[in-house]
Amino acid sequence: MLEGKKILIGITGSIAAYKSILLVRQLVKQGAEVKVVMTPAAREFVSPLVLATLSKNAVVSELAEGSEWSNHVMLGRWADLFVVAPLSCNTLAKMANGLCDNLLLAVYLSATCPVVIAPAMDEDMWQHPATQRNLDLLKGYGNHIIPVNSGELASGLHGEGRMAEPEAIIVFLVEHFFRTSELAGKKVMVTAGPTYEAIDPVRFIGNHSSGKMGFALAEELYLRGADVQLISGPTQQITTYAGIRVNKVRSAAEMFDTSVAIFPGVDIAVMSAAVADYSPAETAGEKIKKQPGDLSLLLLPTKDILQYVGTHKRQGQYVVGFALETQNEKENAHKKLESKQADCIVLNSLRDEAAGFGVDTNKVTLLCKDGTEMVTELKTKKEIAKDIVSFIISRLHAE
Ligand code: CTP
Numbered sequence: 001m002l003e004g005k006k007i008l009i010g011i012t013g014s015i016a017a018y019k020s021i022l023l024v025r026q027l028v029k030q031g032a033e034v035k036v037v038m039t040p041a042a043r044e045f046v047s048p049l050v051l052a053t054l055s056k057n058a059v060v061s062e063l064a065e066g067s068e069w070s071n072h073v074m075l076g077r078w079a080d081l082f083v084v085a086p087l088s089c090n091t092l093a094k095m096a097n098g099l100c101d102n103l104l105l106a107v108y109l110s111a112t113c114p115v116v117i118a119p120a121m122d123e124d125m126w127q128h129p130a131t132q133r134n135l136d137l138l139k140g141y142g143n144h145i146i147p148v149n150s151g152e153l154a155s156g157l158h159g160e161g162r163m164a165e166p167e168a169i170i171v172f173l174v175e176h177f178f179r180t181s182e183l184a185g186k187k188v189m190v191t192a193g194p195t196y197e198a199i200d201p202v203r204f205i206g207n208h209s210s211g212k213m214g215f216a217l218a219e220e221l222y223l224r225g226a227d228v229q230l231i232s233g234p235t236q237q238i239t240t241y242a243g244i245r246v247n248k249v250r251s252a253a254e255m256f257d258t259s260v261a262i263f264p265g266v267d268i269a270v271m272s273a274a275v276a277d278y279s280p281a282e283t284a285g286e287k288i289k290k291q292p293g294d295l296s297l298l299l300l301p302t303k304d305i306l307q308y309v310g311t312h313k314r315q316g317q318y319v320v321g322f323a324l325e326t327q328n329e330k331e332n333a334h335k336k337l338e339s340k341q342a343d344c345i346v347l348n349s350l351r352d353e354a355a356g357f358g359v360d361t362n363k364v365t366l367l368c369k370d371g372t373e374m375v376t377e378l379k380t381k382k383e384i385a386k387d388i389v390s391f392i393i394s395r396l397h398a399e
Contacts, residue, residue: 003031008079013041015154016086016120016163023166076111086120086163096134118146123159183226187266190218191273193233195252200284209274211235216385252302270320271306310341
């Protein structure tokens with residue numbers, strides 16, 4: 001995801017410096033070009049040799065090494081982003097006040113690229129008014145602050161001040177580089193995953209939907225700048241971006257209620273969930289015991305959420321439905337477009353072995369109320385999500 005991005009990592013003297021090793025490794029794995037600058041104190045915590053090996057670049061920490069002068073201006077100009085992680089209380093104070101007694105600080109003061117900081121310190125230091133004032137000063141300089149976590153601290157105490165995990169820092173960087181404003185100001189709801197219809201306290205009727213397509217769509221919509229609410233049935237999926245609000249539901253009835261509550265406030269609804277069409281008429285209060293002979297369950301139809309939003313949409317709201325078909329695919333998808341009053345239907349066919357439930361790839365046909373059609377290649381669900389979102393944006397512009 002970060003191919004070709006030039007990222008300069010600044011490491012200061014803090015126990016959390018061990019996390020920088022993982023950060024550098026993951027950034028390189030994601031295709032970024034990484035250079036490291038350390039304060040002299042940071043060298044007490046992690047070895048420059050490890051960082052040089054992982055980053056594939058020499059690690060610098062002195063303004064002059066032997067007879068060589070380190071060109072701090074060029075390092076700051078080389079980078080697309082300067083990430084100081086961990087940022088100790090001491091270096092924070094120096095940055096806030098423009099001190100320049102080591103190479104990292106000289107790079108900071110001369111950097112022309114955006115600066116991101118991930119502080120790390122004990123809770124009492126974190127909460128001190130001087131620290132908070134220094135953070136405010138950095139914010140005022142336009143630096144981006146990755147919030148600290150709560151948890152066990154180096155002192156053995158529990159509290160606020162832990163440096164964000166490398167994964168969270170990478171998510172922050174991905175958002176910085178890739179979140180666009182194409183859908184800025186647009187509110188979107190996405191339904192995803194299966195629903196479980198309880199038979200008794202231990203059994204349910206479900207389906208094979210993994211939720212991968214819906215989660216990929218929610219993330220792609222978020223990366224295009226939308227404010228995303230995800231309504232998810234039971235899945236193993238997790239969202240990468242903390243900015244996506246997740247509403248967890250279980251049954252078709254719960255998904256209906258949540259969707260109906262959220263829908264009036266959104267501009268776009270993407271209904272990718274595999275909602276059960278039928279649900280047991282009654283849920284037994286106790287586990288149903290095995291009896292001789294057959295067992296019949298009476299199933300009643302669930303409410304169709306897509307149909308509800310399609311028929312209740314107001315001017316300007318755009319509704320995307322999904323159709324999973326095994327025969328007469330296009331004809332059935334067109335029928336769904338009509339009957340559910342969607343603006344667009346994403347047709348999934350189970351004919352392709354590598355498309356559909358559980359797998360990472362998919363191939364879809366998009367059919368629009370205005371007659372436009374688009375067929376994708378077989379691609380990863382993340383790539384399909386990009387195509388679907390680009391298509392939706394193009395239709396919104398065409399309206
Ligand atoms: N859908 C829904 N609520 C339901 C059933 C389906 O919102 N109770 C939505 C799905 O999220 C999807 C679309 O309707 O966007 C079509 O789902 P699909 O299972 O393909 O079609 P059904 O309407 O269930 O019809 P059939 O099973 O006969 O194909």
